[in-house]
Amino acid sequence: MELILSLLQQMCVYLVLAYMLSKTPVFLPLLNISNRLENKLNCYVIFSLFCIMGTYFGLQINDAIANTRAIGAVMGGIFGGPIVGFAVGFTGGIHRYTLGGFTDIACAISTTAEGVIGGVLHSYLIKRNKQEQLFNPSVVFSITLFAEIIQMFILLIVAKPFDQAYTLVSAIAAPMIIANSIGAALFMSILQDRKTIFEKYSATFSRRALNIAERSVGILNSGFNSKNAARIVRIVYEETNVGAVAITDTNKILAFVGIGDDHHKPDTPISSQCTLDAIEKNDIIYLNGKDNPYQCSISENCKLGSALIIPLRAGDKVVGTIKLYEPKRKLFSTINMSMAEGIAQLLSSQILYGDYQQQQMLLSQSEIKLLHAQVNPHFLFNALNTISAVIRKNPDKARELIQHLSHFFRSNLKQNIETVSLKEELAHVNAYLTIEKARFSDRLEVEMSISSELQDRKVPSFTLQPLVENAIKHGVSHMLEGGKVKIYSQCNDMGCEIIVEDNAGSYLEPRKDHKGLGMQIVSKRLSNYFGRDGELKTHVEKDQITRMSFIIPNEK
Amino acid sequence: MLTALVIDDEQLAREELANLLHDTNNIEVIDQASNAIEGLKKINALKPDVIFLDIQMPQISGIELLAMLDPDTMPMVVFVTAFDQYAIQAFEDNAFDYLLKPIEIKRLEKTVCRLVKQHNKQIETQDLSILAPASLEQVPCIGLNRIMIIPTRDIEYAFSDISGVHIRSADQIASSQLTLKVLEEKTDLLRCHRQYLINTKAIKEIKLLENGLAEIITRNDYPVPVSRRYLKSLKEKLGIV
Numbered sequence: 001m002e003l004i005l006s007l008l009q010q011m012c013v014y015l016v017l018a019y020m021l022s023k024t025p026v027f028l029p030l031l032n033i034s035n036r037l038e039n040k041l042n043c044y045v046i047f048s049l050f051c052i053m054g055t056y057f058g059l060q061i062n063d064a065i066a067n068t069r070a071i072g073a074v075m076g077g078i079f080g081g082p083i084v085g086f087a088v089g090f091t092g093g094i095h096r097y098t099l100g101g102f103t104d105i106a107c108a109i110s111t112t113a114e115g116v117i118g119g120v121l122h123s124y125l126i127k128r129n130k131q132e133q134l135f136n137p138s139v140v141f142s143i144t145l146f147a148e149i150i151q152m153f154i155l156l157i158v159a160k161p162f163d164q165a166y167t168l169v170s171a172i173a174a175p176m177i178i179a180n181s182i183g184a185a186l187f188m189s190i191l192q193d194r195k196t197i198f199e200k201y202s203a204t205f206s207r208r209a210l211n212i213a214e215r216s217v218g219i220l221n222s223g224f225n226s227k228n229a230a231r232i233v234r235i236v237y238e239e240t241n242v243g244a245v246a247i248t249d250t251n252k253i254l255a256f257v258g259i260g261d262d263h264h265k266p267d268t269p270i271s272s273q274c275t276l277d278a279i280e281k282n283d284i285i286y287l288n289g290k291d292n293p294y295q296c297s298i299s300e301n302c303k304l305g306s307a308l309i310i311p312l313r314a315g316d317k318v319v320g321t322i323k324l325y326e327p328k329r330k331l332f333s334t335i336n337m338s339m340a341e342g343i344a345q346l347l348s349s350q351i352l353y354g355d356y357q358q359q360q361m362l363l364s365q366s367e368i369k370l371l372h373a374q375v376n377p378h379f380l381f382n383a384l385n386t387i388s389a390v391i392r393k394n395p396d397k398a399r400e401l402i403q404h405l406s407h408f409f410r411s412n413l414k415q416n417i418e419t420v421s422l423k424e425e426l427a428h429v430n431a432y433l434t435i436e437k438a439r440f441s442d443r444l445e446v447e448m449s450i451s452s453e454l455q456d457r458k459v460p461s462f463t464l465q466p467l468v469e470n471a472i473k474h475g476v477s478h479m480l481e482g483g484k485v486k487i488y489s490q491c492n493d494m495g496c497e498i499i500v501e502d503n504a505g506s507y508l509e510p511r512k513d514h515k516g517l518g519m520q521i522v523s524k525r526l527s528n529y530f531g532r533d534g535e536l537k538t539h540v541e542k543d544q545i546t547r548m549s550f551i552i553p554n555e556k
Numbered sequence: 557m558l559t560a561l562v563i564d565d566e567q568l569a570r571e572e573l574a575n576l577l578h579d580t581n582n583i584e585v586i587d588q589a590s591n592a593i594e595g596l597k598k599i600n601a602l603k604p605d606v607i608f609l610d611i612q613m614p615q616i617s618g619i620e621l622l623a624m625l626d627p628d629t630m631p632m633v634v635f636v637t638a639f640d641q642y643a644i645q646a647f648e649d650n651a652f653d654y655l656l657k658p659i660e661i662k663r664l665e666k667t668v669c670r671l672v673k674q675h676n677k678q679i680e681t682q683d684l685s686i687l688a689p690a691s692l693e694q695v696p697c698i699g700l701n702r703i704m705i706i707p708t709r710d711i712e713y714a715f716s717d718i719s720g721v722h723i724r725s726a727d728q729i730a731s732s733q734l735t736l737k738v739l740e741e742k743t744d745l746l747r748c749h750r751q752y753l754i755n756t757k758a759i760k761e762i763k764l765l766e767n768g769l770a771e772i773i774t775r776n777d778y779p780v781p782v783s784r785r786y787l788k789s790l791k792e793k794l795g796i797v
Contacts, residue, residue, distance in 0.1 A: 377638075377639040378612065378638050378639040378640070380638075380639075381638035381639045381656070381657050381658070382566070382569070382638040382639075382657060384657070384658045385566075385568075385569055385572065385638060385657035385658040385659070386566065386568050386569065387658075388572060388658040388659075389568035389569060389571055389572030389575075390568060392572070392575060393571075438568070439566055439568065439569075440566065441566070441567045441568065442567075443565070477565075477612075477614060478614045478615060479614055480591050480593070480614050480615055480703055
């Protein structure tokens with residue numbers, strides 16, 4: 001009985017060491033079964049040490065040692081497989097052999113056997129794809145129990161004289177079997193806990209980070225402003241559980257939520273020097289609340305005691321900060337600190353992307369406006385002149401022309417529409433052509449045949465009409481005898497080509513690879529929408545033909 | 557009653573203007589032309605008192621047409637345009653009369669009033685040469701049933717005979733409505749004979765003949781006579797002493 005207690009005591013020392021070691025990074029790789037040599041070596045060294053330690057902590061009994069060496073050997077086998085198990089057991093065994101005594105050989109053999117038993121279990125469970133069972137303390141308990149019983153038999157068989165061995169075994173068998181089994185199980189349990197804690201920590205971290213990312217996605221795309229910032233701080237506040245969260249731009253608070261929101265008001269200028277420093281230096285500032293406390297610059301009674309200020313950047317430029325606060329009674333958790341940096345990065349890239357999108361949008365809007373500006377005044381006044389001539393001869397026809405002119409300008413005024421159906425664009429073209437046909441009388445002939453299947457396909461607005469206008473303005477109107485404009489479609493497996501063709505062949509590209517501004521914008525809008533294959537193609541045969549075309553790709 | 561020619565490439569625009577002019581009772585529109593070349597021909601043939609000239613027309617603009625008219629027989633000109641910032645600026649700068657489409661009746665009446673005064677020498681006629689391009693890059697010609705625009709550098713020589721002025725290029729002879737005088741003033745063609753202008757860049761050789769006469773052979777082997785009167789100045793221009 002006394003022996004059991006002292007062995008258990010010994011085991012406790014052993015476990016404390018195990019616990020302490022489990023805190024070091026050395027232990028983490030053990031929890032992932034891997035065949036890498038490095039891992040195996042690591043396993044061998046650690047458990048050989050435990051094995052040797054077990055022998056040293058042992059108690060001298062009758063020229064033998066009652067010990068907890070078995071834990072190291074079995075565990076080595078369980079984690080490292082049969083070869084590592086053998087090596088650990090053999091190392092521990094040789095060490096024991098050098099200490100002498102009548103059981104030296106028996107102990108060496110039995111320790112090696114225990115390592116191999118652990119290893120065999122390892123192989124067995126891996127093969128059965130039940131490797132999680134390796135970390136199960138009761139499995140470890142059973143296998144150690146079994147290994148210790150085997151050890152006792154080996155002692156009886158190998159150690160001479162038999163009588164002395166028998167006396168020894170009957171004294172140490174029970175204590176050693178119990179102590180080693182429990183010890184191994186507890187050892188595994190410690191590692192298991194460690195693993196659980198670690199996984200939980202990672203899982204919590206990932207979950208929170210993912211939550212924030214998912215909830216905040218796209219918010220800042222529509223601009224870095226108070227409204228969007230308020231939504232972001234709410235999300236960060238809820239997910240991190242810090243005392244308070246704020247977002248500022250470079251001179252004022254955009255949003256604030258949490259402790260102290262009675263005096264930290266949005267839309268007030270930044271009062272904290274630290275924030276201004278963070279903006280200016282483009283650097284993270286951390287006021288940890290201990291040697292470096294946060295003191296609210298607005299109210300002395302502010303409960304906030306520590307702050308983390310991280311700049312938000314659009315590219316290289318600081319556009320603001322995100323600030324996390326904790327109250328005086330609480331300190332920042334490291335998880336929130338590293339999370340905050342991640343959040344700042346996430347927001348920064350959103351801001352940048354938002355800026356980019358904004359610019360894209362502005363660009364295409366300004367391009368549409370440019371196209372409007374290009375509505376040829378010459379066309380307008382000539383149209384009016386034509387109509388005033390027609391009024392005299394045929395008032396009904398004049399009224400009709402005015403309708404077409406209105407239609408033309410009305411669709412020109414739909415400024416913000418990015419895409420229209422081909423049908424609508426053709427109606428726009430038609431209104432334009434009706435006026436031009438009246439104006440040029442017999443000098444302009446138009447032939448239009450666009451496949452009816454294409455009518456509902458979307459095209460960027462203001463793409464077809466400029467092509468037709470171009471064909472007249474820079475084509476047919478230069479022909480003394482008049483000319484013809486053809487607008488037609490041609491479909492193949494790739495898609496449908498829309499072609500605008502005149503027989504003047506007088507379109508001059510101002511420079512090589514440089515279309516006129518109007519045509520350039522049309523081309524860009526087409527390729528933005530349809531991809532690179534959709535860009536405008538120009539084919540000119542001098543004095544014969546000018547053909548401009550683009551492809552509407554097949555619907556996927 | 558003043559006689560007028562309306563030159564505009566749009567039929568309805570011509571009709572409209574002719575109708576409006578008719579209503580003023582002071583102008584008689586004797587004909588219309590649908591482009592500058594036809595216009596030039598009709599100006600030469602009909603000698604109208606005034607032309608109403610559209611600016612944007614195919615191939616040859618109204619302004620270019622001005623350069624093709626003989627200043628001695630130039631009619632009065634009223635420009636008509638729908639929208640042409642640069643031309644309008646030029647008209648404003650030089651106080652030339654112009655009409656904007658659609659044409660306002662009151663404005664037209666003012667113009668007509670002024671034309672009548674000019675015609676009666678009550679006020680001075682404007683000198684339009686300032687507006688006309690100093691040189692012609694191309695010469696409109698009328699061939700058999702077609703109109704050609706010949707770049708001046710492609711002309712080998714120009715000559716006049718009883719049927720008018722003709723232009724010889726590498727591969728054809730075409731008739732022009734421009735006078736030799738206008739061609740001499742507005743192009744690089746040099747006078748070498750009373751009835752001939754030569755493109756100095758097209759000269760292959762000059763054969764000196766008896767009596768101070770000469771003959772030019774052009775790069776396409778066309779002979780061009782050189783009269784005694786012009787040989788000296790031709791030599792000087794070519795740098796041959």
